[in-house]
Amino acid sequence: MSFDLSLPLNTLFAGLILWQLRSIIFPVTTITDLPPNEWNESEGGAYSWMPEKHPEVVLWKRYTPQTLRKYDGVDPEGKGRILLAIKGTVFDVTQGKSFYGPDGMYGNFAGRDASRGMAKQSFDSEMLTPIDQPLDKLTDLTSDEIDNMNGWIEHFAHKYIICGELVENGQD
Template sequence: MAFDLGTPVNTALLLYILYSIQRIIFPSNSVPQSVPNEFKNGYTWMPKSHPPTLLYQTYTPKTLEPFNGKEGKRILLAIKGVVYDVTAGRNFYGPEGMYANFAGRDASRGMAKQSFDEEMLTPIDQPLDKLEDLTAEEIENMKGWMEHFSSKYIVCGKLVENDAV
């Protein structure tokens, strides 16, 4: 099959190829005459302030308890020893949210049993709940919650016994 310049498509294609090669070999060195509009007043996409920096820390039930979201503070909760920063979900975990009793606490048993009751929480001055009496289905519930939290919130620490730190 021969290349025929007599057809308009082939002629247009040849001109486009020559133009593209010319642009690569001899690029334009001209400086724009004006500043683009989107940069005149600075960048509009920049955040107003940087979010607070989170350090991975070791928490005990006593040191985790102040992170309950009251007075606009950060909200942390733990599931099976993993501490999550759920501040972004303040509507759910904040003082007025439906999961508010889990804020600043170990929520393992409550998440496993799908219960918001206060008796699901281990008092902060007692040892961590070993969760030995959970059924296989409840353990799967808890693992599902951990996957959900890991994909949506920041893991910011681990929860250990009160005397372990």
């Protein structure tokens, strides 16, 4: 059996083999192969892999209704972060500031336990347990409302960072 370059398929295979050999013998230099002081210069000074500032680190911790309250996007102690809790899980929803910030349609849930409101699809303030009261046990919810709340938990878990758990006041 001989290798005949006059056949188009054989020519294609030979070309692919030569292309692979070329990339092995003469590897392409990427920007990361250059010393750090030459990275910006290699792209005319326009490229830098370094962010302007390091993003704020989010630590997992335990929150109570009282400690969660300062993360409403308004309180200066919360540094603009927006957190909310659903069924004991605390989510950092700062990315969704247009929804959960002070002027957003879910703004009343910021810095609070939103479990009942999410379960009942209600943004009314009576859906919120006062922060000095025990956590809402949600025992009167229907199975459809519980399913609805669990759907929100799943949605939030895929979209936002889980940054803690909500516990009773005094348990932090």
